[in-house]
Amino acid sequence: MRFFILCAGLLFCFSSCGPSLSDFQSLVSRQPRVVAVDPADGLVVPAKTAVKIVFSTAVDAASVSPTSFAVVKVVESIPEPCDLAKDVSKGETVGSLGSYTMSDDKREVTFEPDEPFEAGAAYGILITMDVKTPAGFPLNQKPGEEPTPFWSTFMVDAADTAVSAEDGDGSDEEGESGGGESETPAPNRPAKLIINEVLYDGSGDELDGNLFVELVGDAESDIGGYKVVFVNGADGAATETIDIPNNSIIADDGIFLIADSRTGAPTQTNVPGADYLDNFDPQNGPDCVQLTDNHGALLDVVGYGSPLPQNAQNGLACYETATGPDSPAGKSVSRTDGADTDDNAADFKILDSPTPGAI
Numbered sequence: 001m002r003f004f005i006l007c008a009g010l011l012f013c014f015s016s017c018g019p020s021l022s023d024f025q026s027l028v029s030r031q032p033r034v035v036a037v038d039p040a041d042g043l044v045v046p047a048k049t050a051v052k053i054v055f056s057t058a059v060d061a062a063s064v065s066p067t068s069f070a071v072v073k074v075v076e077s078i079p080e081p082c083d084l085a086k087d088v089s090k091g092e093t094v095g096s097l098g099s100y101t102m103s104d105d106k107r108e109v110t111f112e113p114d115e116p117f118e119a120g121a122a123y124g125i126l127i128t129m130d131v132k133t134p135a136g137f138p139l140n141q142k143p144g145e146e147p148t149p150f151w152s153t154f155m156v157d158a159a160d161t162a163v164s165a166e167d168g169d170g171s172d173e174e175g176e177s178g179g180g181e182s183e184t185p186a187p188n189r190p191a192k193l194i195i196n197e198v199l200y201d202g203s204g205d206e207l208d209g210n211l212f213v214e215l216v217g218d219a220e221s222d223i224g225g226y227k228v229v230f231v232n233g234a235d236g237a238a239t240e241t242i243d244i245p246n247n248s249i250i251a252d253d254g255i256f257l258i259a260d261s262r263t264g265a266p267t268q269t270n271v272p273g274a275d276y277l278d279n280f281d282p283q284n285g286p287d288c289v290q291l292t293d294n295h296g297a298l299l300d301v302v303g304y305g306s307p308l309p310q311n312a313q314n315g316l317a318c319y320e321t322a323t324g325p326d327s328p329a330g331k332s333v334s335r336t337d338g339a340d341t342d343d344n345a346a347d348f349k350i351l352d353s354p355t356p357g358a359i
Helices: 021-026 081-090
Strands: 034-038 043-045 049-055 070-076 100-104 108-113 122-127 150-156 195-200 210-216 228-233 238-243 253-258 277-279 287-292 298-304 332-335 346-349
Touching: 034 150, 049 122, 070 081, 070 108, 081 122, 195 287, 195 298
Parallel strands: 043 150, 253 277
Antiparallel strands: 034 049, 049 108, 070 122, 100 108, 122 150, 195 210, 195 332, 210 253, 228 238, 228 287, 287 298, 332 346
16 A cells, blocks of 8 residues: 655745855755665555665754654554644654664664554654754755655554464463574675766677676675666666675676676677676766665766766766766776775776776
8 A cells, every 4th residue: 555645845944144045056065865765655565564764865863862763653543744833842752662772884873763654553763853963964855946854654554463372472372482593694785886987889880799787895895786787878767777695796807897798698799707787788978887885875986978867767967976987989988096086077987998807
């Protein structure tokens, strides 16, 4: 069951001495927003369920509290999220009691309720603009528009009472909770991962199997579930997406090389030393290449050529600060000595001879 909510109001009003809308829009890229939620919107879940939120950027741990991150039981009708956000921020509405755990990178927050959720009930996950980055930028779930909280809903399985009537503590006969299933260890994710070099336009008539995207990050880290998205610079639409498979580990040299496979031969490529093959053919510039993590958050982007939209249709940036160079056929765009200053124009150069698999 899904609930569709239109947030029509503002959580706060702009006064004559407050920031203008143009000022607000210029800071869009620095404001956090929710990029993933678990349980997903409208999902039916067991009574014993933790709620996890993933933000687009690191947030201040001190700003995460019951007055900024609330899981609220929906009693009769679906509340208006903006009005509810005001009540939650003031402490007039209190959500389920529980504890909050933040990941090391300050982007993931997990809420563990003290008691199981009520079977058959509906709950709303509310994240207010009281969540802020360390620099003080507040959450806005609709970048470029008026400040808006995040709202998502889930249903609790009506047949799940969460506690066994026989033993009264939710344990099985052997004393193991949750059916005795062991938890899968969390993958070792890279602290940093960047796009290092891209060849998007081969030379000559035979282009098949020559293109590549080279990523650089922490050795031995797992980037399974990450994506490389090719974006059309004319309208910001995604043209192709490379889904990096689960358990994809960056080698000891810190390089993960994705190469174009030959059409009709998915295991063959002209690019030596490839870690993963996929058949792709990005457009020539001006365009951009985005790198997102397993939650859909933007990790890196390179925009080549001009003009480009500031943001793609997926809401993520199409370049950093200024666009990089648009390389001729057979030449790649590559970072200059691994530079990463968040400025594509300064960080990238054209290589006459591409160097896949070599930093």
